[in-house]
Amino acid sequence: MNEELIIKGKLAKEAANSLSLLSAEEKNHALLQMAEALEQGVHRILEANKEDMRNGRENALSDALMDRLMLTEERIYAMADGLKALRGIEDPIGKVEEMWIGAQGIEIGKMRVPMGVIGMIYEARPNVTVDAAGLCLKTGNAVILRGGSDALHSNRILTELIATAAEKAGCPKGSIQSIEQTGREVVTEFIQMTDYLDVIIPRGGAGLIQTVVKNATVPVIETGIGNCHIFVDENADLEKAKQIVINAKTQRPGVCNALETLLVHKEKAKALLPELLPLLNEKGVEIRGDHFTKEAFEDAIEINDSDYAEEFLDLILAVKVVDSIDEAITHIQRYGTGHSEAIITEHYSNSRKFLRCVDAAAVYVNASTRFTDGEQFGYGAEIGISTQKLHARGPMGLKELTSTKYVIYGDGQIRK
Structure with missing residues (x-):
């Protein structure tokens, strides 16, 4: 397997273990630092995006794709505001949603927990880099991002800024990472990293999503083809x-x-x-x-x-x-x-x-x-819009990036 993928996969797995133990206050502090890093890095982000826009014009991208690729000061500040808004949304991690009495008086509950390591594959929209990282961090998940080659320079600087800010704020190294290598072979290996990834979320056109669904061995949450x-x-x-x-x-x-x-x-x-x-x-x-x-x-x-x-x-x-x-x-x-x-x-x-x-x-x-959008539905940012029926459907906010585990309290009961 590709050496970069192995290194980043191991780092993300280690980070996920520590991230799951961070308090809501610690994660909210990191989100604020990430937002401020974007605001302070506006000039660097715009310069990187100019390079992607120049390449997009040379590659004859459609006007619609160019619009999705383009970053402006307003859009960058909107991404920062999205991170800040996440701080005001209730942290689902550790929340016990149900509690009941089972056999012989044992108390049984269902607790919200992180998924672990989330792999994101997406196209052309640099804002997804920030949205996905913020949502994953708030839910205690490590994330490995693989953006499209069209947005390579924009995604690189965005990831650098927010990952560095998160680490300085106390998040473990490897909480937010990106894969910069291009090519189908890297994508194929990435979506088959069952030793390191707990779920893959593709976000883009029909071709990308179908490629991931057909070739992934990691569980997939299918998003967003919108006819x-x-x-x-x-x-x-x-x-x-x-x-x-x-x-x-x-x-x-x-x-x-x-x-x-x-x-x-x-x-x-x-x-x-x-x-x-x-x-x-x-x-x-x-x-x-x-x-x-x-x-x-x-x-x-x-x-x-x-x-x-x-x-x-x-x-x-x-x-x-x-x-x-x-x-x-x-x-x-x-x-x-x-x-x-x-x-x-x-x-x-x-x-x-x-x-x-x-x-x-x-x-x-x-x-x-x-x-149909996480912010419009009141979820804050979204990681995608799920069009499947298992686990999550529609705009995916914080709750959709968690799983559950049963927690059981006893007082010496044994099964007869």
Whole structure:
């Protein structure tokens, strides 16, 4: 196995043992020091990010990916604020959530404990480096970060600043580490480090996530492929629909909770589409639609069925006119990725039907899918949005980065 991986794996395993014993006050102090290190290192971070942005332009990254890669002073201070906000969230470690009396009077409880060592693999978004490190430290987990090559320089300086600050604040060496080597071979070895890693969390596009899921021997928490839909029901308020759709598609198109496919009931299509689609187009959105869509907006591009399965992560929108709520639900069941789905309706029964029948981590009534986010849900930062059903689903905050163990109190009982 790669020597760097072995060294960092051993160091992380040792660090995890000590991290699990830190008090909430000690971890909160470290988070504050990490935040201040980011604020003091703004110039260094921006210089490193310029190099990544320059390389991104040379490699012809899309505008959406460039936006995800770009750091500004405002974004850096937002990352620091995220670390500070974690200090105000209750520390789950050591909390006994349940207590009951078992056989012969033994007292049984379930206590929240760290997972141990978490491996993070992610693409293009340097803020994930800070979010993941902060969440892992708050929950007593060591973390090994493997960011994408597009953000190599940004991730390197971010990791250096926060890891050094955490260590100076009393956290063990190896609590926060990153792997700088690139190449598929390193990724394959990393996700098979069963001697050192307790869980792998991939965060990125479909290709990355599927590669990890198919090849990892370490347990995986699958996150974030977001082919998200909004269905405008026949009972929708059209003004609400227009505002929600425009927000979900254009507010930040390169993220996993952005709208990718708009489904419109045939009874609302003639009233909505001729007004809505030009507004989207003015904001740079390319419209791909069926023949009803093209009738409503002549600049629409004829859609292929494969487009309905696409996570564009760009200013591209698939549009389909449907005959009923049942057809909309069937479409979502076929093409959705279990991330975030929404219905716009003023009809109570239809909203309830949509909530019951649509299988996704987050299902909305009359709101933008862009709210599927740890901060928006009140969790502080998030490490990702889980689209699977085991252990964690939806935005993953502190609790989702813990496990439990049974603690049992007795007074000399023996089993008969």
